[in-house]
Amino acid sequence: MNNPKNLKYAKTHEWVKMIDDSTALIGITNFAQDALGDIVFVNLPEPGDSCELETSFADIESVKAVSDILSPFTATVSEINEAVIDSPELINSDPYGTWLIKVENITDQRELLDVSAYELVCETEE
Amino acid sequence: MGSYIPSTLAERKEMLASIGVNSLDDLYVQVPAAMKLKKLDLPVGKSELEVVNIMEELSLKNKVFSAIFRGAGAYNHYIPAIVKSVTSKEEFVTAYTPYQAEISQGILQSIFEYQTMICELTGMDVSNASVYDGASAAAEAVLMFKDKKKPKALISGSVNPMVIRTVQTYCKGSGIELVVVPTTGGVTDIEALEKMADSTVSCVYMQQPNYYGIIEDAEKIGEISHSAGAKYIMGVNPIAVTIIKTPAEYGADVAVGEGQPLGMPLAFGGPYLGFMATTKPIMRKLPGRIVGETKDVDGKRAYVLTLQAREQHIRREKASSNICSNQALCALTASVFMTAMGADGIKEMANQCLSKAHYTAKSICEIKGFEMKFSGEFFHEFVTTCPIKTNILMAELEKKGILGGYPVDDGILWCVTEMNSKAQIDTLVSIIKEVCKG
Numbered sequence: 352m353n354n355p356k357n358l359k360y361a362k363t364h365e366w367v368k369m370i371d372d373s374t375a376l377i378g379i380t381n382f383a384q385d386a387l388g389d390i391v392f393v394n395l396p397e398p399g400d401s402c403e404l405e406t407s408f409a410d411i412e413s414v415k416a417v418s419d420i421l422s423p424f425t426a427t428v429s430e431i432n433e434a435v436i437d438s439p440e441l442i443n444s445d446p447y448g449t450w451l452i453k454v455e456n457i458t459d460q461r462e463l464l465d466v467s468a469y470e471l472v473c474e475t476e477e
Numbered sequence: 478m479g480s481y482i483p484s485t486l487a488e489r490k491e492m493l494a495s496i497g498v499n500s501l502d503d504l505y506v507q508v509p510a511a512m513k514l515k516k517l518d519l520p521v522g523k524s525e526l527e528v529v530n531i532m533e534e535l536s537l538k539n540k541v542f543s544a545i546f547r548g549a550g551a552y553n554h555y556i557p558a559i560v561k562s563v564t565s566k567e568e569f570v571t572a573y574t575p576y577q578a579e580i581s582q583g584i585l586q587s588i589f590e591y592q593t594m595i596c597e598l599t600g601m602d603v604s605n606a607s608v609y610d611g612a613s614a615a616a617e618a619v620l621m622f623k624d625k626k627k628p629k630a631l632i633s634g635s636v637n638p639m640v641i642r643t644v645q646t647y648c649k650g651s652g653i654e655l656v657v658v659p660t661t662g663g664v665t666d667i668e669a670l671e672k673m674a675d676s677t678v679s680c681v682y683m684q685q686p687n688y689y690g691i692i693e694d695a696e697k698i699g700e701i702s703h704s705a706g707a708k709y710i711m712g713v714n715p716i717a718v719t720i721i722k723t724p725a726e727y728g729a730d731v732a733v734g735e736g737q738p739l740g741m742p743l744a745f746g747g748p749y750l751g752f753m754a755t756t757k758p759i760m761r762k763l764p765g766r767i768v769g770e771t772k773d774v775d776g777k778r779a780y781v782l783t784l785q786a787r788e789q790h791i792r793r794e795k796a797s798s799n800i801c802s803n804q805a806l807c808a809l810t811a812s813v814f815m816t817a818m819g820a821d822g823i824k825e826m827a828n829q830c831l832s833k834a835h836y837t838a839k840s841i842c843e844i845k846g847f848e849m850k851f852s853g854e855f856f857h858e859f860v861t862t863c864p865i866k867t868n869i870l871m872a873e874l875e876k877k878g879i880l881g882g883y884p885v886d887d888g889i890l891w892c893v894t895e896m897n898s899k900a901q902i903d904t905l906v907s908i909i910k911e912v913c914k915g
Binding site (some may be wrong): 392396397 | 626759
């Protein structure tokens with residue numbers, strides 16, 4: 352598995368890149384995109400929206416299903432990746448280069464795993 | 478119903494034996510005896526002849542008009558004989574889209590063709606398989622744009638009042654604040670709309686031609702909606718769109734309408750057809766069923782229900798709509814009608830409506846005391862004043878077998894279609910003259 356070591360991971364297959372203590376980028380992992388299959392549509396929140404811990408902030412539609420993406424933080428959406436709306440397939444081809452949203456004012460966060468702990472989670476799910 | 482094959486007694490015995498019971502009653506042993514119905518208190522059966530006699534007697538109570546000059550949402554149009562002949566094929570006579578949809582390729586193909594024709598008619602990109610009627614289509618369209626940050630929706634006061642009430646009902650349940658835009662001179666008050674359309678408004682709903690038959694400045698209403706960041710929904714008459722601009726040309730984000738004029742009889746108000754179509758960027762918000770064309774494993778053409786991932790039975794809590802069926806037979810009726818008439822045929826119908834309505838309006842307004850209530854250009858409906866009580870005039874017309882216009886406010890909303898001959902119109906006018914003379 353080629354999961355970057357500098358990222359943090361949620362058990363529900365989101366990755367997090369901390370920019371500073373209260374700012375981060377969020378995407379979905381290689382495991383998640385592989386399980387979803389070809390992604391055809393991404394529904395993202397708008398900048399200024401708030402996202403809440405472990406609740407859905409976006410949904411991703413693949414040829415198989417529509418899946419909720421859960422927020423690892425309670426925070427405010429500061430930016431969304433417009434490129435992913437036009438080309439959802441970027442998530443399949445480059446899951447770690449394709450962030451979905453950038454959040455700021457993080458006030459709460461769930462337990463995040465490092466790469467080795469996350470890969471153990473993936474192994475049990477396979 | 479040649480394909481309905483009841484099971485024989487022997488087959489029923491075989492089925493019961495294979496599940497290990499002796500009789501049908503054994504299947505209901507869990508139901509307490511006290512709760513079982515012992516005997517139904519019904520009259521003895523009647524012969525076919527007796528039933529026919531009773532029904533004929535009942536039907537004599539119906540008032541059948543030889544001429545109809547009333548619309549107000551339901552329109553009297555010619556239905557070519559082939560429509561009933563095709564739609565009464567027993568393979569089609571089911572009100573429901575099948576549960577195992579992909580098994581019924583023929584039904585899916587008919588829905589796909591319906592959707593294609595609705596797109597051609599409206600100029601929009603994507604149509605759904607239809608909903609119950611024009612009013613529920615209007616309400617579903619408003620629901621598509623439910624938005625926490627934009628809690629309001631605007632609806633023009635020139636929309637059919639029954640549609641407004643249906644949209645109100647849906648909005649109440651969904652927590653959308655529906656605000657009615659006032660009218661002036663029988664059309665949407667543009668200045669009022671400009672003030673009301675702000676960033677709290679998710680969508681604007683208008684009707685073209687409007688309830689009073691008038692052709693609205695739909696382009697302007699669209700511009701105002703869009704510059705306020707609201708989506709633009711148009712309720713359109715499917716016959717009128719063939720000779721005025723299409724909703725797509727007016728810049729609509731969603732086009733809906735009552736599909737009854739497309740081959741459905743008036744039939745006391747239903748079952749009718751609600752058509753809904755939208756643009757490609759919004760298609761994922763379109764409720765109900767959508768049939769798509771694809772290829773099967775052998776590369777052959779096949780039809781499937783598509784964009785199902787957002788249907789309420791899969792993601793109930795996220796669905797913006799709970800509608801997941803339609804009256805497929807009505808959609809089929811519309812597609813057979815459109816096929817039989819052809820694009821030129823429907824246009825011819827529209828032109829006849831237009832010219833006959835204008836001839837009627839001119840003739841009625843030559844009678845003393847009658848004048849056009851509004852000045853706007855109209856399609857096949859128009860409102861006149863009436864110098865006497867409208868119910869008196871209607872009663873006199875009824876005596877002559879004519880259903881007059883619909884009384885609105887202090888005037889009459891008349892409707893004239895291709896079904897009204899010049900002789901009928903002239904008779905109408907001479908009766909009105911007679912009644913209002915003294």
